[in-house]
Amino acid sequence: MDSLSITQPDDWHLHLRSGVMLRAVARYSAQYFGRAIVMPNLQPPVTSVALAAAYRREILQALPPDSGFTPLMTLYLTQATPVTEIQAAAASGFIFGVKLYPAGATTNAEHGVADVRAVYPLLAEMQRLDLPLLVHAEVNDAAVDVFDREKVFIERHLQAIVREFPDLRVVVEHLTTQEAVDFVWAQGPKVASTLTPQHLLFNRNALLAGGVRPHFYCLPVLKRERHRQALLAAAVSGNPKFFLGTDSAPHLTHLKQSACGCAGCFNAPVALALYAQAFEQAGALDKLEGFASFYGADFYRLPRNSAKIRLYKQDWQAPTAGDPDLDVTPFLAGEALAWQARLD
Ligand code: DOR
Ligand code: ZN
16 A cells, blocks of 8 residues: 555644744644644643643644644643632633643653542542543552553552543543553443554663663653553554554653653654554554544544545655754654655
């Protein structure tokens, strides 16, 4: 197959940052995706509807002229979030989810939730108002091995959340393990998940074999090959509980290539090419459109896009630099890629 035309996809999990970084990276997502769920882990975090409105305006100004890209905003949940803020978010018309970061679990998660039960009254209100909960599903517990933190979060917290709030829509973000796939698969239609291109294509050897490769470091960290296979099987299954979320998360190059490198893969410039590669490897290109363009929109109860994008089986080189003025290194910089995408 030389080319494949699909409905324009959306990115259901994206870090756009703010300021100069936002202005450097926004165009990559806008080039391919119609909409994106924009993560709220800025400094300071987007904890109120007013902050989300201001951030949305900043994003719209940073987009290329005539970009049809729509940012879908989220709120950063804290133990101090007033219930009135949840109500205002649900009524806002531009906030589509509330993100739960376990305190300290990842980049800018220090203001997150240390005691999950303490936010149950907020989850109850979200359930009542049908405002989705988006979860970074990892415990931040020094006693738990880094590679087990997703599995343990599911056992300690997610099982209880879905039991207590059976009508709450939940997105378990960036799955990385077989256990997470099994959990999502076993739930009703209110529980869905996103999958990143790096977790579909790479296992933890990519991070560590032959040397430490900081551009493969993200959280939750890459896992063993058997987990990658489970994620890919879920992505190509045609089950609408599994959809596209790049988790593109740019950091300045020197902050990744450091003695203590930041977590996050800046994959926006190559994400669609990588998803196509993963689906092709699985012999399931016919399942890509549902995963990339339909299931997320359906879950968030938004119309599917009408524009089309064409994926070409054509060698190209991943960009080596994200921006002429800002040193941010794209995921797989300079590597040969097999698929290229262009809006029809
Ligand atoms: O790798 C990651 N980077 N995982 C996250 O959860 C956050 C993200 C970021 O904001 O850099
Ligand atoms: Zn993320």
